[in-house]
Amino acid sequence: MTDGGAERAGEVEPSLPGAELVGVRAAVIGTGLIGGSVLLRLRDAGFDVTGWDPDPTTRGYAAASGVTCAESLDEAVAGRQVVFLCGPLPTLPETLLRVAGLVGERCVLTDVGSTKGELAAFAEAHGLTDRFVPGHPMAGTDRAGLTSADPALFDGAAWVLCPAGGAGTAAFRWLADLVIRVFRAHVVPMSPTEHDAVVALSSHVPHLLARALAGAVHRAELRDAVLGLAAGSFRDGTRVAATPSERTVNMLLGNRARVLEELARVGGVLDELAAALGAADRTALVELHEEGRAARTGLFERQLTRERREFAVVGEQAEELAWLLGLGSAGGHLTECRVVDGRVAYAGERPA
């Protein structure tokens, strides 16, 4: 997921993030694991960045670590050109509204929440689609807090950004360029609805499976013996069960309908496996296993082809939006986004 953190403080390559981004005034609201990692990376990249966290201990730790941290949210966002909202999921709508009222019309707002549909709808209902670009970096660990933050956390990770099209296109382009160059992330353009459907299967259901397995072990009479023999499959299968519960529960509640739907889909395959095992049907078991194996090996055998597309900055937003969403749906991502001479030039990669 990382390249070893070559971009830590003092080691930033001079060609990145680009002179025009150095000195950009940014704020990060909520400086836990993700927000803290965003903050450290922006600082290392030469941004004028201020953090803020509702927790005084976290603010104190930030100050002691040499990170600029304001005493109030109002102070943190005043005069900023971009604000990253990194607090817990249930707090995001209120924080978005509050920050939008404090910053200028041209300030780009984004978030890092693990579900996107509800917040995107909220932003639209409050007329914020021109300035707010819903986001979700697909990186993290089972740790929490600023003390675990890592500026290299997003290197090579997928980072979903949701383009709204129309007048919101400018904010999307600017932020996509920033995320690609500063965080070295793979920007995946995707609609909020599709994002939520995808992460239900790629992230939320895996969390439920890990908790169910760990919970069953916790209840088992043989618990101690199971922990004594816990090998790779158990360790891997329960790793995310160590994620702080509040964080996971917020994520599940924020995507409830889709998670239940995808859980039922996984439960259906599990039922087929159990039926085949109950009947000792070797042929069916092997077929079902081959199917799972195909998806898993497919994950690592993806061949990506490069592509480039240009659009007029004005007048082709509909085509641009369709191309962006198609790229994300196909499993692709952006590697470049530049606006020059009235045209926007994208480079990307998609599975062959």
Next chain:
Amino acid sequence: MTDGGAERAGEVEPSLPGAELVGVRAAVIGTGLIGGSVLLRLRDAGFDVTGWDPDPTTRGYAAASGVTCAESLDEAVAGRQVVFLCGPLPTLPETLLRVAGLVGERCVLTDVGSTKGELAAFAEAHGLTDRFVPGHPMAGTDRAGLTSADPALFDGAAWVLCPAGGAGTAAFRWLADLVIRVFRAHVVPMSPTEHDAVVALSSHVPHLLARALAGAVHRAELRDAVLGLAAGSFRDGTRVAATPSERTVNMLLGNRARVLEELARVGGVLDELAAALGAADRTALVELHEEGRAARTGLFERQLTRERREFAVVGEQAEELAWLLGLGSAGGHLTECRVVDGRVAYAGERPA
């Protein structure tokens, strides 16, 4: 799982495995990933070891790699003091019977199969409990074959050995000492029945969950987008889904009743999670998550205390067997087993 392979060929510490084991005549029947790793480690430790595999290509590869590999099973086991049976699970009963008929009465036989109940019962029915010690090293990768073998694969891994008690005690002691010193494994003494119940939950159900998740993704319309966003939880949760299907299916079929029972237990927890999510019951969701988290964090916070026990070599086998099985049930393992002056001295570790 490994210490970096410090014990590869030519780098064996002179104090290991002990002069009395150097030159021991061993055979390894079936030289895939596990058997091949056993073979390489025995060779590196100074054993006189011969492998055999039914696949001519594997035999050719072994010969080309400088590993002694016989042309027939009969030739491989002739005159051996210990034979490791490492072929596929369904072949083990027949191979055990065949090898037992070819070697001397004092040759210790063991296997590395991932279920133990059926084979142990088979051995008992054929009067082989004095010579056959059922075994299961809890190590492996999602790769297969001799080309993936690694002599350091078992360093620090749990390796179950099933003591039969009575006249089989001597074979158990000798093999436990060998496995501890040569493979640096944690020898876990456990009955075949308890082993199968434990691995159903620690290994076999995790394999089913991984396959179900990977299979559901394979069938999903959003498959490409899911693979594009696959982050840690999906990668971890599906890793074992890359295991060769025949190997996994053999394992599941060899432990069918227990796997279905433990799968139902995990399914029960999953149903509770789904019901709480469906009802948007935050309190219940957090409680269920805390339970899972406790088991997961318990895995890494185990404090082990050392203990020593001695028994008379003759006349205290019942007490010895009870102590050994109790240690394994408690999540403990052996770190030493020495027979001196008519007494057997064990050292072990168990959770505090």
